[in-house]
Amino acid sequence: MSNDQRQAWFARMMESGLENDIFAPSDVLAHATPDVLASHLPPELLSKVLTASLAAGSMTPERVLETVTPELLSKHLPHEVLWQCIAAAAARAGVNKSVGS
């Protein structure tokens, strides 16, 4: 499995999770903390996030994810972080229980 394929799959999962309300942007930033973002996002992307927030007057999780799209999240952030986000959402949804329970 190449890194590109895994990256595309995580991007698709993040996108689908957001579209289907499996998790919200705030859930994403609960795992992709400012420290994580600052450590992994490239400078130009950090600059763009700050520029968009300044233009809008506030920095919200939704606005961050408008700039840092799922593709960029999957490209720059560790996939373990994204997976924790997905797994936590699944746990909240209760799908990680057995069939009989």
Place this chain on the structure above:
Amino acid sequence: MHRGGRGPRGCQQIGGLVNLKGFFVATISSALELGIAVPDDVLRHVTPDVLSMFLPRPLWARVITACLGAPRTDAQVIVETVGVPNLCEHIPASILWACIAEIGQRSLGGVVMAPASAPGSRPVAASRPTPLATPPPPPATEPKPAAQPAALGPSIPAPGSDGDGDPSRTRVPPGQRFRPSTTGIGRLAASGNARRPQAQATPPAPPVSEAGAGRTDTIPRVKRGSSEADFDLETYVGGKDDWKNALAVEDEQLVDWAASDETVTGGDDAGRKR
């Protein structure tokens, strides 16, 4: 407690407020398309027992029809026939999530999967171990003959060998290799056999005397060893008085003892002694 702003029932109702099915469809479909997962990964969780419990009968009919028509029934056929949306529609979310979780853990764990093949190919075939057509041959235990020197000329069989030089071959007696022929003297000459022909020689008729002419059929035959060419020499002494006829001599064969110088004759005693 984080509820994601989806109300008190929010996350407890699977597929209710949140579109879990849509998420599962997108996740599994993309994983299959990208080669992150193979249909076997799906069937490992969505087992036939699970399908039998949750898949509607019309979809089961479709699966059976497809499997009957396909040259090979595998996970690819089942997943393609049922379809990921139908799987996510009918299979419990916990099972689907277990499948996704395994794929994700494997993806993060760096487990090397089969490389994704060309688009349109069947990745299931790449992940399935291919059994060997034939098991590896056992180690040779037979003692190998000594290395033969390189033949510089035509191979000449060793004396006494069959000529092929293969010790593993069973030597077949010549008599069984060819049709036995009882005729043709050339066979005997060409065989090089030292044995003389075993033709049964007719023993010569015993000397027929006038007295024993009618008894030849009653002569007891002497059992001898199988000498090839010797004639059976038999001496027969017939009845009680026949020896006289057998020892009969002519008069010319008699020795004149009286005319012999070497013989001392004298008196009647000599004749008796002799």
